[in-house]
Amino acid sequence: MNKKYMAEPYRIKMVESIRQTTKEERITLLKNAGYNPFSLRSDDVYIDLLTDSGTGAMSQEQWGAMMIGDEAYAGSRSFYRLESVVKNITGYKYFMPVHQGRGAEQVFLPQLVTHKGMYYLSNIHFDTTRAHVELAGARALDCVTECCYDLKNYHPFKGNFDLELLEKTILEKGKENICGIIMTITNNSAGGQPVSMENMREVHKIAKKYGIMNIIDGARYAENSFFIKEREKGYQDKDIIDIARETYSYADALLMSAKKDGLVNMGGIIAIRDDKCLFDKCRTRAVAYEGFPTYGGLNGRDMDALAVGLMEALDENYLRHRIDQVRYLGDRLMEAGIPIQYPVGGHAVFVDCKALAPQIPYDQFPSLAVTNALYIEAGVRAVEIGSLLLGRDPDTNKNIEAKLELMRLTIPRRVYTYNHLDVVADAMIHVFEHRHELKGYAFDYESPILRHFTSTFKPI
Numbered sequence: 001m002n003k004k005y006m007a008e009p010y011r012i013k014m015v016e017s018i019r020q021t022t023k024e025e026r027i028t029l030l031k032n033a034g035y036n037p038f039s040l041r042s043d044d045v046y047i048d049l050l051t052d053s054g055t056g057a058m059s060q061e062q063w064g065a066m067m068i069g070d071e072a073y074a075g076s077r078s079f080y081r082l083e084s085v086v087k088n089i090t091g092y093k094y095f096m097p098v099h100q101g102r103g104a105e106q107v108f109l110p111q112l113v114t115h116k117g118m119y120y121l122s123n124i125h126f127d128t129t130r131a132h133v134e135l136a137g138a139r140a141l142d143c144v145t146e147c148c149y150d151l152k153n154y155h156p157f158k159g160n161f162d163l164e165l166l167e168k169t170i171l172e173k174g175k176e177n178i179c180g181i182i183m184t185i186t187n188n189s190a191g192g193q194p195v196s197m198e199n200m201r202e203v204h205k206i207a208k209k210y211g212i213m214n215i216i217d218g219a220r221y222a223e224n225s226f227f228i229k230e231r232e233k234g235y236q237d238k239d240i241i242d243i244a245r246e247t248y249s250y251a252d253a254l255l256m257s258a259k260k261d262g263l264v265n266m267g268g269i270i271a272i273r274d275d276k277c278l279f280d281k282c283r284t285r286a287v288a289y290e291g292f293p294t295y296g297g298l299n300g301r302d303m304d305a306l307a308v309g310l311m312e313a314l315d316e317n318y319l320r321h322r323i324d325q326v327r328y329l330g331d332r333l334m335e336a337g338i339p340i341q342y343p344v345g346g347h348a349v350f351v352d353c354k355a356l357a358p359q360i361p362y363d364q365f366p367s368l369a370v371t372n373a374l375y376i377e378a379g380v381r382a383v384e385i386g387s388l389l390l391g392r393d394p395d396t397n398k399n400i401e402a403k404l405e406l407m408r409l410t411i412p413r414r415v416y417t418y419n420h421l422d423v424v425a426d427a428m429i430h431v432f433e434h435r436h437e438l439k440g441y442a443f444d445y446e447s448p449i450l451r452h453f454t455s456t457f458k459p460i
């Protein structure tokens with residue numbers, strides 16, 4: 001076991017205390033939160049695995065860079081520093097900062113919707129991407145490989161496009177009705193599963209063949225590059241940055257939430273290969289929604305922190321440790337017989353709650369039951385990804401049954417140690433050993449939209 005996982009490639013210079021509560025306190029805290037972990041205060045959470053978005057720790061170099069941020073409204077030095085890093089990694093000609101990933105989406109995605117009845121095609125659209133596709137009047141279709149829904153069997157690249165399905169969909173809908181192809185790396189909604197370079201190359205060929213724009217949703221492109229190095233033939237001796245560069249060579253634009261592989265708490269990126277007309281249109285829209293094009297809703301100091309963070313996230317030692325942490329937690333749970341998505345992806349471990357608590361029907365939310373039991377056991381906050389998140393059918397108003405009932409244990413970047421992960425694993429094993437006692441939940445209050453955030457529940 002000693003040799004299997006890599007120790008933290010950093011030492012700790014500044015600490016943030018976290019508070020352990022008693023089980024009795026947590027029972028009351030959860031009840032007061034309406035049995036919805038989103039309503040818990042961060043102070044009442046011991047280990048917070050809600051998300052890896054904007055929750056990472058910055059390095060001394062990033063904090064140092066913040067001191068030289070240039071807060072000029074126009075033409076900030078920080079902008080030019082960030083621009084040069086983004087161009088260096090992507091090879092693209094045009095760059096614009098935005099406040100976060102969805103800022104990039106709201107500025108960029110409507111530009112390619114030119115008439116009624118159009119579609120974006122993705123391996124899987126992330127939630128906010130889908131929302132912005134639909135707000136722009138288009139529809140979002142997913143063309144992911146079928147093996148993505150097989151939780152048990154090993155496949156190195158479960159995030160891939162199904163190439164046949166992609167081409168079939170283009171022919172079926174008509175190439176003039178496709179706004180663009182969105183390559184999401186890693187595939188967030190598929191559990192942070194990677195996409196192979198071969199798959200990206202083939203998707204690019206298909207895009208070129210039909211004259212369709214190819215866009216990378218690159219929130220976790222560095223993690224994806226690491227998986228390629230580890231798993232894809234011919235990439236073992238390549239530098240991560242060169243793998244990233246090849247990745248961007250197979251697309252025409254990048255939209256990125258910098259809250260993940262940008263290693264910052266807030267920020268986003270639009271980069272465009274060479275389409276000046278498209279870039280000008282994006283700039284016009286960005287001024288109205290995000291800010292002047294040389295700050296895009298960010299402080300100068302944020303842009304400097306991001307310029308440094310982007311390069312740090314491509315460091316192989318950092319990435320190996322990051323992916324190792326996720327693998328460590330996954331391995332500990334699997335060794336105890338807990339059903340999880342295998343292999344684990346880049347940013348989280350997904351527990352299969354349908355298999356773990358089959359006595360709870362989907363509309364009593366098995367993953368919420370497991371998530372709440374884990375919080376009560378050890379003050380660990382995870383998140384439900386299942387039928388509660390999915391919502392109701394707008395026509396019949398019935399609860400939709402999710403294909404998978406998952407609980408996500410999301411690992412923030414550079415924040416927790418292996419000892420923290422042991423606390424999580426031990427608590428999860430306890431929940432697993434008492435799984436037959438788990439009971440479902442009914443709504444106390446059901447919020448009409450995005451119900452998982454604000455609804456309250458009562459135990460059945």
Ligand SMILES: *Cc1c(COP(=O)(O)O)cnc(C)c1O
Pocket residue numbers: 053100101102103126128129184185188217219256257258259260267268
């Ligand atoms: C997080 C994320 C987004 C949205 O980014 P925000 O910064 O949260 O607005 C879009 N796509 C993917 C793949 C993401 O992971």
